[in-house]
Amino acid sequence: MTVYESVLDAIGGTPLLRLKKLGVGVRPRIYAKLEFQNIGGSVKDRAALSMIRAAEQAGLLKAGGTVVEGTSGNTGIGLSLVAAQLGYRSVIFAPAATAAEKVRLLRAFGAEVHLVADFVPRSHPDHLANRAAAFAASTPGAWLALQYDNPANPGAHFAGTGPEIWKDTEGAVTHFVASVGTGGTISGTGRYLKEASDGLVQVIAADPEHSRYGGGNGSLKYTEGAGHPLHPASAEDIWPEAFDTTLVDKYFSISDRDAIFTARRAALEEGLLIGATGGTALAAALELAATLDESHTIVAVIPDSGRNYLSTYFDDAWLTSLGFLEPTTPDGTIRSLLTGAPAGVHLLANGLTAAEAAVELHTRSLGPSEPAFLVLDRGDSFGTVHPREVVGVVTLESLSSVDDAAPAASAAVAYRTVAVGVPASETPDLTEVAAVLVDGRIAATLR
Numbered sequence: 001m002t003v004y005e006s007v008l009d010a011i012g013g014t015p016l017l018r019l020k021k022l023g024v025g026v027r028p029r030i031y032a033k034l035e036f037q038n039i040g041g042s043v044k045d046r047a048a049l050s051m052i053r054a055a056e057q058a059g060l061l062k063a064g065g066t067v068v069e070g071t072s073g074n075t076g077i078g079l080s081l082v083a084a085q086l087g088y089r090s091v092i093f094a095p096a097a098t099a100a101e102k103v104r105l106l107r108a109f110g111a112e113v114h115l116v117a118d119f120v121p122r123s124h125p126d127h128l129a130n131r132a133a134a135f136a137a138s139t140p141g142a143w144l145a146l147q148y149d150n151p152a153n154p155g156a157h158f159a160g161t162g163p164e165i166w167k168d169t170e171g172a173v174t175h176f177v178a179s180v181g182t183g184g185t186i187s188g189t190g191r192y193l194k195e196a197s198d199g200l201v202q203v204i205a206a207d208p209e210h211s212r213y214g215g216g217n218g219s220l221k222y223t224e225g226a227g228h229p230l231h232p233a234s235a236e237d238i239w240p241e242a243f244d245t246t247l248v249d250k251y252f253s254i255s256d257r258d259a260i261f262t263a264r265r266a267a268l269e270e271g272l273l274i275g276a277t278g279g280t281a282l283a284a285a286l287e288l289a290a291t292l293d294e295s296h297t298i299v300a301v302i303p304d305s306g307r308n309y310l311s312t313y314f315d316d317a318w319l320t321s322l323g324f325l326e327p328t329t330p331d332g333t334i335r336s337l338l339t340g341a342p343a344g345v346h347l348l349a350n351g352l353t354a355a356e357a358a359v360e361l362h363t364r365s366l367g368p369s370e371p372a373f374l375v376l377d378r379g380d381s382f383g384t385v386h387p388r389e390v391v392g393v394v395t396l397e398s399l400s401s402v403d404d405a406a407p408a409a410s411a412a413v414a415y416r417t418v419a420v421g422v423p424a425s426e427t428p429d430l431t432e433v434a435a436v437l438v439d440g441r442i443a444a445t446l447r
């Protein structure tokens, strides 16, 4: 039995678990690295402890000091846990959409939590990183962890996660799969495994579908904690220094649906309650495994537990409300009202004038009351959109009611979103446009 003298000693040293059911039929061995077994519940405990220790050694964090960070949750949980043990105050800035469970955990470990705007350009003062930096700058004794650029973040994985995997697989690991948030996990672990194996271990980034890392356009996603979204108004696309992209041999692009439903399968089939970034890594590992044979051993990182997401990924009502689940109902669902091909969603760049938008809608032969969505301008790489990227809905009729030179957005009409699996009997009043959500994205309109 392991006996710890300090809770901080219970960070790291996580087990590997062979996945026999999810991986049934595939030829390589697949192991999950169970990072939710860390004392604060996630892989980020390692980075938190390592960054705090490095700051102490560098004299940046002293007795009575305050630990500050902008984080989607897990790093904050790790930092607040370690800070409390070492006698520091912790102040955490987190996006408003952070799962409620994580916010409660932060508070349970004594953090002061500030929820901030979700999706604003990096240069905006309300951006998470800027809010945290401003707070740290105006607070005596404050130290800002800066996990995205802090070398002690990947350093924790070079010193811990990598050697653990090498030792526990007795050097048999051939492929390492991890999702990428700051890039700390994949970079530190990947570098260690490549060095230990003379470059033989392949490093695989499992990336949410729209993430910039894997070449997506930066649109928002539901997989919390990994990937790199980009607000279109951002002047530049800044990637973390903690992420050493030269280590990545291959990216797998994983949809929110695959991430979430692979996490749910892991709970049912393997008894592993994991979050969607663990689902992302396992979905990539399974796709990869189909291309490999018995000589290969895959290790996939499970960053945190599904307990963080009982009100989201593991809640059928939440999934249904976003169009990820479609319950069977006697009268059918909204989907049955989408006759033939989905009506087609017309997207227009926000920022057009009313006259420009009208020309565009004429070109597309839209009728006077057919809706088009004004969305954050991504040049011409719109793809599909997340509802938070919609600025408003216009029609030729509404555009004709404002000045030609006025912003098209000033002609916005009322609209609402409705999930594709809502019973047809609950069809919204169609005096306003209804945007139909499938897998959390706007896929059709009802009028």
Ligand SMILES: Cc1ncc(COP(=O)(O)O)c(C=O)c1O
Pocket: 042, 043, 044, 072, 073, 074, 075, 179, 180, 181, 182, 183, 184, 185, 186, 224, 225, 226, 275, 277, 278, 303, 304
């Ligand atoms: C749930 C979850 N998964 C994955 C990651 C990515 O880890 P890293 O920042 O080491 O790339 C994070 C990071 O915050 C996370 O919270």
